[in-house]
Amino acid sequence: xxxxxxxxxxxxxxxxxxxxxxxxIIAVGLSALSLDATRASAAEQEHPPRQSWSFSGPFGKFDPxxxxxxxxxxxxxxxxxxxxxxxxxxxxxxxxxxxxxxxxAKAIAGEYKIEDGPNDSGDMFERPGRLSDYFPSPFPNxxxxxxxxxxxxxxxxxxxxxxxxxxxxxPTFLFDIVTQFQEQGQDxxxxxxGGYEEAPEGVKPPxxxxxxxxxxxxxxxxxxxxxxxxxxxxxxxTPATVDQYGKDVASFLTWAAEPHLVAxxxxxxxxxxxxxxxxxxLYFTKKRVWAGLKEKHA
Amino acid sequence: xxxxxxxxxxxxxxxxxxxxxxxxAVGAGFLAWPFVAQMNPDASExxxxxxxxxxxxxxxxxxxxxxxxxxxxxxxxxAKDQIEKAKEVKLEELIDPLARNENLEPDAPATDANxxxxxxxxxLVVVGVCTHLGCVPIANSGDFGGWLCPCHGSHYDGAGRxxxxxxxxxxxxxxxxxxxxxxxxxx
Amino acid sequence: xxxxxxYQPKSGVAKWFEDRLPIVGLVHASAVxxxxxxNLNYFWTFGGILTVMLVAQILTGVVLAMxxxxxxxxxxxxxxxxxxxxxYGWLLRYMHANGASMFFIxxxxxxxxxxxxxxxxxxxxxxxxxxxxxxxxxxxxAFMGYVLPWGQMSFWGATVITNLFSAFPLVGPSIVTWLWxxxxxxxxxxxxxFALHYLLPFMIAGVVGLHIWALHHVGQNNPTGVEVKDxxxxxxxxxxxxxxxxxxxxxCFFIFFAWFIFYLPNFxxxxxxxxxxNPLVTPAHIVPEWYFLPFYAIxxxxxxxxxxxxxxxxxxxxxxxxxxxDGSKVRSANYRPIYRIFFFLLVADCIYLGWIGSKPxxxxxxxxxxxxxxxxxxxxxxxxxxxxxxxxxxxxxxSIADSVLANGSGPLPGQPGxxxxxxxxxxxxx
Numbered sequence: 001x002x003x004x005x006x007x008x009x010x011x012x013x014x015x016x017x018x019x020x021x022x023x024x025i026i027a028v029g030l031s032a033l034s035l036d037a038t039r040a041s042a043a044e045q046e047h048p049p050r051q052s053w054s055f056s057g058p059f060g061k062f063d064p065x066x067x068x069x070x071x072x073x074x075x076x077x078x079x080x081x082x083x084x085x086x087x088x089x090x091x092x093x094x095x096x097x098x099x100x101x102x103x104x105a106k107a108i109a110g111e112y113k114i115e116d117g118p119n120d121s122g123d124m125f126e127r128p129g130r131l132s133d134y135f136p137s138p139f140p141n142x143x144x145x146x147x148x149x150x151x152x153x154x155x156x157x158x159x160x161x162x163x164x165x166x167x168x169x170x171p172t173f174l175f176d177i178v179t180q181f182q183e184q185g186q187d188x189x190x191x192x193x194g195g196y197e198e199a200p201e202g203v204k205p206p207x208x209x210x211x212x213x214x215x216x217x218x219x220x221x222x223x224x225x226x227x228x229x230x231x232x233x234x235x236x237x238t239p240a241t242v243d244q245y246g247k248d249v250a251s252f253l254t255w256a257a258e259p260h261l262v263a264x265x266x267x268x269x270x271x272x273x274x275x276x277x278x279x280x281x282l283y284f285t286k287k288r289v290w291a292g293l294k295e296k297h298a
Numbered sequence: 299x300x301x302x303x304x305x306x307x308x309x310x311x312x313x314x315x316x317x318x319x320x321x322x323a324v325g326a327g328f329l330a331w332p333f334v335a336q337m338n339p340d341a342s343e344x345x346x347x348x349x350x351x352x353x354x355x356x357x358x359x360x361x362x363x364x365x366x367x368x369x370x371x372x373x374x375x376x377a378k379d380q381i382e383k384a385k386e387v388k389l390e391e392l393i394d395p396l397a398r399n400e401n402l403e404p405d406a407p408a409t410d411a412n413x414x415x416x417x418x419x420x421x422l423v424v425v426g427v428c429t430h431l432g433c434v435p436i437a438n439s440g441d442f443g444g445w446l447c448p449c450h451g452s453h454y455d456g457a458g459r460x461x462x463x464x465x466x467x468x469x470x471x472x473x474x475x476x477x478x479x480x481x482x483x484x485x
Numbered sequence: 486x487x488x489x490x491x492y493q494p495k496s497g498v499a500k501w502f503e504d505r506l507p508i509v510g511l512v513h514a515s516a517v518x519x520x521x522x523x524n525l526n527y528f529w530t531f532g533g534i535l536t537v538m539l540v541a542q543i544l545t546g547v548v549l550a551m552x553x554x555x556x557x558x559x560x561x562x563x564x565x566x567x568x569x570x571x572x573y574g575w576l577l578r579y580m581h582a583n584g585a586s587m588f589f590i591x592x593x594x595x596x597x598x599x600x601x602x603x604x605x606x607x608x609x610x611x612x613x614x615x616x617x618x619x620x621x622x623x624x625x626x627a628f629m630g631y632v633l634p635w636g637q638m639s640f641w642g643a644t645v646i647t648n649l650f651s652a653f654p655l656v657g658p659s660i661v662t663w664l665w666x667x668x669x670x671x672x673x674x675x676x677x678x679f680a681l682h683y684l685l686p687f688m689i690a691g692v693v694g695l696h697i698w699a700l701h702h703v704g705q706n707n708p709t710g711v712e713v714k715d716x717x718x719x720x721x722x723x724x725x726x727x728x729x730x731x732x733x734x735x736x737c738f739f740i741f742f743a744w745f746i747f748y749l750p751n752f753x754x755x756x757x758x759x760x761x762x763n764p765l766v767t768p769a770h771i772v773p774e775w776y777f778l779p780f781y782a783i784x785x786x787x788x789x790x791x792x793x794x795x796x797x798x799x800x801x802x803x804x805x806x807x808x809x810x811d812g813s814k815v816r817s818a819n820y821r822p823i824y825r826i827f828f829f830l831l832v833a834d835c836i837y838l839g840w841i842g843s844k845p846x847x848x849x850x851x852x853x854x855x856x857x858x859x860x861x862x863x864x865x866x867x868x869x870x871x872x873x874x875x876x877x878x879x880x881x882x883x884s885i886a887d888s889v890l891a892n893g894s895g896p897l898p899g900q901p902g903x904x905x906x907x908x909x910x911x912x913x914x915x
Binding site: 058086091155156158159160162163164165170176177180182184185217257258259260263264265267268269271272275276278279282283285286289290293 | 562565568569575576579721725726729730732733736737739740743744746747748749750751752756757759760761769840
């Protein structure tokens with residue numbers, strides 16, 4: 001005779017029913033509030049338009065050509081005010097990134113002046129950059145940066161793509177778990193670069209020297225429109241528009257903030273594949289062993 | 299468990315258990331690797347820059363110590379008689395007959411020419427770490443005109459070769475190159 | 486731990502060793518022969534999952550500590566160095582950071598399981614109280630760990646939470662200064678938080694040891710809430726039955742965990758924490774980690790500083806008295822239809838509190854948080870004591886084995902459903 005131990009029993013069925021009831025209660029409660037919530041967050045920040053990124057999703061990869069274009073924009077424009085202090089020249093030649101050769105990275109490093117020292121007489125001196133050096137910062141410290149930028153501090157761009165976001169709201173943030181959407185920072189940076197416009201009628205800046213940007217929280221930003229159409233030459237035929245600059249520089253900053261993104265997603269695929277197989281094996285092993293329980297005494 | 303009898307299809311059952319066990323072992327192995335690998339030198343450590351040194355300030359007979367990858371490197375501007383003395387040593391007298399010079403083949407013999415800089419035999423560049431247990435030997439001392447390690451009494455000669463004491467190998471010659479006649483780059 | 490070890494050393498060496506240190510027998514008794522109610526559902530796998538998560542957090546944490554620098558000028562950069570340069574550093578850090586969230590997901594499921602099935606009732610009061618202590622230690626550990634990356638949210642989270650203690654009259658400000666080791670959150674704070682963040686997990690491990698000891702002493706509860714009557718009919722040995730079931734559930738949990746590590750590593754964190762701490766600028770919207778949100782909502786529900794702090798700690802303290810607040814003779818909510826409804830209302834209330842906790846402290850959220858916080862306490866202090874004493878429960882099955890059979894389609898067993906015997910000796914001499 002058989003004792004069946006493993007099965008869906010009454011208990012789990014009733015729990016499932018109650019679970020649905022709870023979900024309903026929560027949904028009703030939340031929808032009563034969702035209007036307020038939408039209004040509140042809309043007042044805080046305009047949602048940037050969603051872009052498509054080569055590195056999104058489980059199979060996402062950086063486009064080396066795009067990263068190189070973004071790097072060019074950074075070098076020629078952003079780097080005048082923004083530091084990239086955690087990125088080293090050697091990173092430029094690392095796999096999964098810009099795809100430069102070590103020679104090319106060395107050549108780029110050599111174009112920078114790096115302060116080194118002290119030498120034997122105790123003085124600091126300048127020398128050409130090496131692969132092991134980090135990108136030099138445009139200002140020696142925050143105070144200097146503020147003094148040169150009308151009181152505003154241009155943030156370090158090393159982690160900027162991960163440090164910016166906007167609120168997704170309920171229930172979108174739950175769907176994001178399934179769709180793996182996590183490019184809020186990139187969308188925001190892209191939108192910000194092209195988001196300068198005339199301030200609405202009658203809206204005055206809180207102080208002089210600020211610029212109206214549709215996507216900046218509070219709208220008044222210290223940074224002047226950073227880039228004009230055609231300002232950076234693209235040699236690969238990509239249109240030199242502000243929109244394209246924004247996309248490229250946001251991609252480059254994603255790499256700068258998360259240089260192992262490609263390795264992470266690749267590893268994740270293998271791990272997921274393994275775990276699913278392993279879970280399947282364990283499930284059948286467990287079933288077999290528990291079945292032995294009944295057969296032994298049948 | 300020992301007593302789970304399933305007489306019907308032992309092979310398939312055994313295969314299933316075996317596969318599950320193997321998957322667990324493989325998974326554990328791969329999971330362990332990052333925990334081991336994280337102790338290896340990280341990317342910034344591996345990329346640590348080479349060191350440059352201006353030789354024009356080093357007088358004849360003087361030994362200068364500089365830091366390369368966290369270790370001392372001795373750069374010795376040897377005098378004529380010191381070179382001659384090192385050259386006279388026969389290979390049979392050496393404890394370690396290999397040059398230990400990273401710029402040469404690994405089986406190069408420990409002649410003075412193989413130890414000193416190429417075509418600039420007055421320059422001897424060695425890593426200042428005793429091959430016994432890692433202390434820093436003292437220059438211009440010991441019984442062989444080179445270095446003496448204070449920790450356990452290893453004597454090195456004028457070409458940085460081990461001559462007496464517990465150290466098993468000659469002092470290592472690091473990879474280096476002359477950028478010009480008066481400038482050398484180590485690493 | 487228990488007297489029913491049936492371990493018998495086979496070799497002479499093993500016997501010699503066992504006579505001197507009976508550790509193999511102890512492991513055998515508690516992880517192999519230990520009798521597990523045969524009707525446990527998958528909610529009971531979370532205890533095992535939590536044990537593994539604790540070990541995983543300690544292992545990744547120890548490894549991260551090898552690279553982390555607890556200095557306010559270097560901490561942020563050292564974490565970035567882990568992310569960029571250390572071999573697999575990104576993986577280890579994301580495992581640790583997301584592991585904390587997974588730990589709390591598992592612990593909340595574990596706790597609500599206990600609430601639903603009445604696992605805190607006699608004789609499991611001490612087991613439950615030890616669990617509440619573990620929760621408190623976990624919260625302290627997680628809070629201090631979140632400060633270590635020294636981002637904006639780290640710094641301001643630390644400032645806000647330590648300032649809670651300033652609510653206490655007279656001694657409050659001195660306590661806060663003592664916690665900080667200065668006049669604001671700074672280097673001394675970071676250093677002590679690092680030391681304590683390293684220490685507390687081992688204290689958790691110690692209390693977990695007691696928790697498991699207490700569990701194995703009184704035996705596991707089960708979905709019927711009926712105690713084990715006949716160990717041969719009602720239980721199966723831990724290994725291989727529970728071991729395999731737990732392992733399967735654990736790997737499923739790891740799939741969920743890996744989804745976050747590899748594809749959404751920063752989903753559960755705050756973007757602001759990728760900006761280095763700046764003591765002069767507060768982020769526009771300070772929110773604690775998601776697992777603290779319900780408590781944060783209760784804190785903000787009260788317009789008085791001291792009242793909010795007391796109420797927040799009270800939300801956890803009330804759990805300590807749960808075994809005595811519940812007056813029901815029956816454990817499992819499966820047989821308590823009215824309590825069951827209120828249980829699910831409590832779950833909804835906690836989720837709701839969590840959602841409100843993530844919102845800015847403006848109308849209407851403040852008013853709503855007051856309602857939700859009031860209901861939380863109402864549940865434990867009024868509804869539960871009354872309902873549990875007035876409600877007539879449904880009839881219980883006579884035994885665990887009976888409940889298994891009643892729910893199944895199979896016929897009655899001819900023999901007791903005993904699992905394979907261990908080492909050839911008789912099993913179940915309690």
